[in-house]
Amino acid sequence: MPILNTMLSAKPQLLLLLGDNIYADTSDIDVMRAKYKQLGAKQEFIALRSACPILATWDDHDYGLNDGGADFPLRDKAQEAFLDFWDEPTDSPRRRQAGVYDAKIFGPEGKRLQVIMLDTRYFRSPLKKGPRRVGGPYTADDDPQKTMLGDAQWKWLEKQLRMPAEIRVIGSSIQFVPSAAGQEAWANLPRERQRLIDLIRETRAGGVVILSGDRHWSEVSVTEEQTAYPLLDITSSSLNQIHPRGTPTENQFRSINTTYHKANFGVLSIDWDSSDPTINFEIRDTDNQPQIQGSYRLSKLQPK
Template structure:
């Protein structure tokens, strides 16, 4: 197990070997974020753009629609997509915009498999992401994968859909928590078809890095809101699959919570700890946050508006994860991962 060093202003994970700081040209950057109210100030895209990211990933709640009126949802997507700040930002990217949905852009708060308008909503999200006519247009659910090839390395971006197939959540009798974990192994988060697809994607992958995008947190499970932890059998299934397919350098990206944080879990059979980088939200945050349990938390919770930035240092095989303010671009917390 690697030894870690804590510094007071930020959290840094380093291996024992000495590394040289790479030049800006040697880095590859991916920005990501979630929870974006389209009616709020969008000038923060200039701050993200100042980091010169090569790609951007939407983590869900890309707009706040919560409506059965698909014409109204289309109008909201258009409002976001045509925003001058956003347009300027996506124009500068070398790679396209990737993304998943969460509940508010799905159309129903905490919605799952029974949402009546999910197929119409899916097409609107694909329009927003400029997905051309392809199998994704005919597939049930918005899960997909992309390979980014850069400097002789491959980054596989795996977009999961935690809405379209998700079984009903179990209400908690604890007044401080909305939902509770269900021990019913028949309940599902991803659904049979998506699980089969994910297995094939990981089985056939030769990528050097795997970014797994989940709109809800995977590791943090004690807060009583939406989380993979409400489906313990699905968490176990994912962990077992990562080990079975010997997935190289996995990193989970999540959103939803209106807080940002790092979570990390040692999983026997994986070469590196499994890290869940939660970034939420871009335009609003849980400013009244007073604390919650997370046995896997690394560092502190950041209850401020922010986005996530991942810097790939291929020479030293390290990832720099940064939580950065969408107010002033200040670094709020960071984590360095030594990959294999």
């Protein structure tokens, strides 16, 4: 995984891992733990892990089941393996709750960065299938009984969004803003997607930026449909699993025409020095060169 050395050379202050951190795809938890052990033994991973704090969530492959949700029978054992690998303290709330969601706030008042890592697997209802499209077999489902986050996580998320912070990064293992084109995405459960948009508006939580992965390419999406301000979703993936198809799915919300399909990682940097802080983002390749980049003034990400 040479890209881990590139990421180390970028001198990160914080690393967010959005899922598919290993490819377990197993009902044998011993196999899952062995794959975590294999990752943990890699020298480049050891070096990166020692360089900065890491916040991690999971996606389907480290959850244990491709496209898996709440119906995965070993989700509790998978959660235990996940928390053990990431050295979660024995007294951590994550050891007592269902799901691996977590949040942290960094920095002093006036320069507070809140990081919210969602769990889009543990509670997620089964997805509806339709005719297969480029991205896969899934189609939008308006069933009001279906959920992405589950009641407990939704209540927790509202509490987090009401906490004081200047900038809020929401980590979602699957894309939030992009339109559904058969792939796994929030758009498959449009009521849940709208619920998060409404929650950001109702809590008047400013400075929200969504970071996502999963797609095996990188792109930037923005929506202003019923939002409090432009809602930005920066997708960075993957570190070393290049998609054999290489064709991006249809996405009406893609705000930068460029998509990048080779190994990459995302860099989010904040310039706090001006009266109107700037959020800069880049998708970088294995040579640490930007392939997609942009920026937003914090003033543009405030409730209207």
